[in-house]
Amino acid sequence: MRITDVEVHVYAWPRPKPIRNGKYTYTTVVFNLVHVRTDEGLTGIGWGGATASTRPGEVFRSLVEHFKVALIGADPFTYRRLWANMWLPKIVGRRGLTTQVLSAIDIALWDLMGKAVGQPVAKLLGGYTDRIPAYIAGGYYEEGKGLKELAREMEENLALGAKAVKMKIGGASIAEDVERVRVVRETVGPQVKLLVDANNAYSVHEAIAIARKLEPYDVFWFEEPVAPDDYRGHARVARATTIPVATGENEYTRYGFRDLIAHEAAAILNPDAQILGGITEFMQVAALAAAHDLPIAPHGAQEIHVHLVTAIPNGLLLEVYRETVDPLRSQIFTEPLRLDKNGYVRVPDRPGLGVEPNYELLQRYRVA
Numbered sequence: 076m077r078i079t080d081v082e083v084h085v086y087a088w089p090r091p092k093p094i095r096n097g098k099y100t101y102t103t104v105v106f107n108l109v110h111v112r113t114d115e116g117l118t119g120i121g122w123g124g125a126t127a128s129t130r131p132g133e134v135f136r137s138l139v140e141h142f143k144v145a146l147i148g149a150d151p152f153t154y155r156r157l158w159a160n161m162w163l164p165k166i167v168g169r170r171g172l173t174t175q176v177l178s179a180i181d182i183a184l185w186d187l188m189g190k191a192v193g194q195p196v197a198k199l200l201g202g203y204t205d206r207i208p209a210y211i212a213g214g215y216y217e218e219g220k221g222l223k224e225l226a227r228e229m230e231e232n233l234a235l236g237a238k239a240v241k242m243k244i245g246g247a248s249i250a251e252d253v254e255r256v257r258v259v260r261e262t263v264g265p266q267v268k269l270l271v272d273a274n275n276a277y278s279v280h281e282a283i284a285i286a287r288k289l290e291p292y293d294v295f296w297f298e299e300p301v302a303p304d305d306y307r308g309h310a311r312v313a314r315a316t317t318i319p320v321a322t323g324e325n326e327y328t329r330y331g332f333r334d335l336i337a338h339e340a341a342a343i344l345n346p347d348a349q350i351l352g353g354i355t356e357f358m359q360v361a362a363l364a365a366a367h368d369l370p371i372a373p374h375g376a377q378e379i380h381v382h383l384v385t386a387i388p389n390g391l392l393l394e395v396y397r398e399t400v401d402p403l404r405s406q407i408f409t410e411p412l413r414l415d416k417n418g419y420v421r422v423p424d425r426p427g428l429g430v431e432p433n434y435e436l437l438q439r440y441r442v443a
């Protein structure tokens with residue numbers, strides 16, 4: 076089987092209301108969908124975000140064109156060679172959007188390999204288990220969203236089967252955020268895991284101050300307390316609180332995770348295959364984490380990560396987005412993942428990633 080073309084479709088749609096975390100406001104969802112086509116008629120798909128762009132897909136598309144040269148005519152099963160041929164640090168950079176585009180292509184190669192052998196990606200990667208506990212992420216700041224509305228969102232999460240939920244902090248005063256966490260803990264009860272995420276909003280001192288105030292609310296993890304490159308700052312926060320620190324969604328490649336782990340920056344890692352270098356690199360990060368007995372709870376993109384977190388022995392939790400993060404979240408793919416009544420998500424038993432984009436819906440939002 077040979078690769079004949081690599082093509083990207085760019086889709087963008089507005090959120091009814093902008094959502095805000097500790098650091099950024101998001102108005103538009105951008106969905107860059109990569110197609111790797113072959114001479115056998117099979118197509119692998121991968122996708123990535125890059126929401127910050129004012130001209131959706133522009134940079135993403137030109138980087139796909141750049142990488143395409145290394146792929147045309149190649150056998151997709153030589154994925155390690157293809158990864159190495161794309162990741163030329165002197166030319167395209169070791170982090171940032173270039174690695175995110177490489178990631179989307181690598182994800183498409185894995186989807187393609189799964190389709191070619193008729194197996195789910197999870198099985199190609201080791202198939203450690205077939206289901207994983209999940210948490211519903213949300214709890215953003217929004218115009219007109221008070222404590223009552225936040226509590227209602229969490230009640231909806233419970234109704235969907237969630238046994239773990241995540242909320243944002245860092246976008247209001249420490250006193251206000253402690254009150255928001257108190258209300259959510261009261262709403263979900265003592266049995267449900269409650270996670271908080273600051274999206275790098277704090278200084279080390281602020282992070283330690285709020286962590287200590289949140290300890291009575293049995294917080295399962297404190298995500299990205301400080302700037303992503305501040306490994307020592309993460310470690311200082313981790314040493315100052317009983318709440319486990321989680322980080323990694325803004326980390327790139329095995330080299331970044333090597334340094335993060337060496338600094339004892341976190342007790343839980345949140346790698347994102349769409350950012351760090353695709354599925355190939357994610358598995359190397361997962362192995363590195365396993366050698367340090369660190370659990371993996373991937374960031375975002377549940378349709379991809381359900382395969383990865385169930386393939387490995389150190390998988391902890393799957394992050395699940397719903398309409399509170401993206402209004403079309405349950406419609407982008409024809410068979411959306413769902414939580415069961417115990418809060419678990421099952422790996423689709425279909426070839427590749429086992430998802431089909433809902434092109435009929437998506438075409439309304441195609442921008443490039």
Ligand SMILES: [Mg+2]
Pocket residue numbers: 272274298299324374
């Ligand atoms: Mg996060």
